[in-house]
Amino acid sequence: MRVRCFFTVLVALLFVLSGIVWAQDTVQDVENFIGKNKVTAQHLLGARAAAVAMDELSFDRGDENVLSMTSAGYAIVKGQTTEKCVDGITAVTGCTTGGGNLLVIHRSKELPLWFAFYKKDTKEMIYLQANDTVIGKSPAEINTLPVESVFSIIAKENIDINSLLGEPEKWNEKISKKVFGGNESSLIGIANIWSHTNTTYDYLQAAKFHNHICPGVTSGYLIIKYLDKYLPLKPGQSYKIIACPAWCKDDALQVILDTTVGKKAMYVMELTEAQKSMLPDEAKGVAGLFIRWDGKSETGDGLVLGFDFDKAGELAGTTNLSGPFVKLKTALTMMDYVNHPETMVSTLKQFKVTSAGELTALQSAGVNPLVKVGLMNDTGAAAAAAPGITVKIDGKVQNFSQPLVIINDRTMVSLRAVAEALGFKVDWDGTSRTVFISTK
Numbered sequence: 064m065r066v067r068c069f070f071t072v073l074v075a076l077l078f079v080l081s082g083i084v085w086a087q088d089t090v091q092d093v094e095n096f097i098g099k100n101k102v103t104a105q106h107l108l109g110a111r112a113a114a115v116a117m118d119e120l121s122f123d124r125g126d127e128n129v130l131s132m133t134s135a136g137y138a139i140v141k142g143q144t145t146e147k148c149v150d151g152i153t154a155v156t157g158c159t160t161g162g163g164n165l166l167v168i169h170r171s172k173e174l175p176l177w178f179a180f181y182k183k184d185t186k187e188m189i190y191l192q193a194n195d196t197v198i199g200k201s202p203a204e205i206n207t208l209p210v211e212s213v214f215s216i217i218a219k220e221n222i223d224i225n226s227l228l229g230e231p232e233k234w235n236e237k238i239s240k241k242v243f244g245g246n247e248s249s250l251i252g253i254a255n256i257w258s259h260t261n262t263t264y265d266y267l268q269a270a271k272f273h274n275h276i277c278p279g280v281t282s283g284y285l286i287i288k289y290l291d292k293y294l295p296l297k298p299g300q301s302y303k304i305i306a307c308p309a310w311c312k313d314d315a316l317q318v319i320l321d322t323t324v325g326k327k328a329m330y331v332m333e334l335t336e337a338q339k340s341m342l343p344d345e346a347k348g349v350a351g352l353f354i355r356w357d358g359k360s361e362t363g364d365g366l367v368l369g370f371d372f373d374k375a376g377e378l379a380g381t382t383n384l385s386g387p388f389v390k391l392k393t394a395l396t397m398m399d400y401v402n403h404p405e406t407m408v409s410t411l412k413q414f415k416v417t418s419a420g421e422l423t424a425l426q427s428a429g430v431n432p433l434v435k436v437g438l439m440n441d442t443g444a445a446a447a448a449a450p451g452i453t454v455k456i457d458g459k460v461q462n463f464s465q466p467l468v469i470i471n472d473r474t475m476v477s478l479r480a481v482a483e484a485l486g487f488k489v490d491w492d493g494t495s496r497t498v499f500i501s502t503k
């Protein structure tokens with residue numbers, strides 16, 4: 064009994080001591096980095112998350128195998144922005160933006176404040192979610208509170224891509240239990256792509272903004288590599304993009320090319336299922352219109368590009384796989400092709416834009432730009448999709464000059480052709496936009 068008591072006291076003492084030791088070891092680092100009189104509770108919160116990670120993942124300051132990620136700077140907790148936590152992480156881990164191993168991941172402001180650390184040689188990741196109640200506490204309180212009061216979640220997992228793919232059921236369960244606070248796919252994806260030898264900082268910029276890794280955002284990166292080769296910019300030129308249809312690629316394009324929606328460098332349009340069905344087979348993977356616009360001459364060279372996701376799946380060997388990390392595996396394989404983007408990106412059509420008015424016409428509401436540039440037409444492609452349908456009147460096959468088309472599962476026939484075949488007289492008044500049908 065006495066031994067057990069002694070042991071309990073010892074464990075309790077170690078907890079208290081670990082807090083004090085933490086403070087002694089790292090507060091000095093924070094003070095050196097921030098300036099002694101400028102240290103805030105937020106600096107210490109970021110530093111404390113980093114100190115736990117260093118202990119759990121066994122790394123020292125400046126270890127280049129380590130990636131730090133956080134939502135600090137985007138998360139707003141109890142009305143307070145949280146950017147100072149980021150410097151606390153740097154002070155302790157040595158991870159920096161310039162070093163490419165400190166990533167502030169885009170999140171909506173109301174989502175939790177969290178910290179994640181990944182060590183690429185052991186493939187272990189630790190996730191710490193700040194307890195909202197610590198925001199507003201004093202620096203001294205952040206230093207001395209037990210670690211389990213400072214963080215509401217502390218979780219460590221091995222995130223090696225092969226074990227992720229090999230244990231889909233285990234990971235489905237971990238994801239449903241939100242082991243990393245609902246950030247599992249996001250953080251595991253970014254950490255894995257960060258470790259890829261071909262990953263560059265510009266890709267990571269897109270990853271930070273898009274906040275997850277998928278074949279979609281990676282296709283955007285490969286499209287940029289394709290534009291570098293086949294539609295490079297000269298001074299005075301910029302890209303105008305019509306994302307039709309839109310997908311994750313467009314976030315990479317906006318971040319890396321600065322083709323933002325707000326600056327009118329990107330217009331985003333969706334295709335309806337009926338419009339998609341009208342696309343010619345070779346254009347099923349259409350990604351949109353990419354125009355190299357010359358501001359001085361107000362003219363542009365355009366490419367309609369397509370992306371082949373089937374090819375990406377085939378190269379990754381993921382076509383018939385299922386599980387939560389299959390798309391990540393596809394994205395990782397796609398990074399092997401950054402110097403050969405034409406493996407998956409293709410030019411479906413070239414076109415010229417000869418005036419600013421013509422550019423506006425492509426971008427305006429109600430216009431299908433793919434029809435405008437002649438990649439598809441509204442009715443011709445549909446006519447091809449409606450073969451073998453005949454119309455008979457009193458048993459006699461009608462050969463209308465206008466082809467039959469199917470739009471939204473309805474077979475469309477020219478009203479004039481049918482009415483005239485039935486013996487009616489048809490007149491059109493363009494001024495009042497009226498069709499007159501009379502019995503002669």
Ligand SMILES: [Zn+2]
Pocket residue numbers: 273275276277279280311
């Ligand atoms: Zn995505």
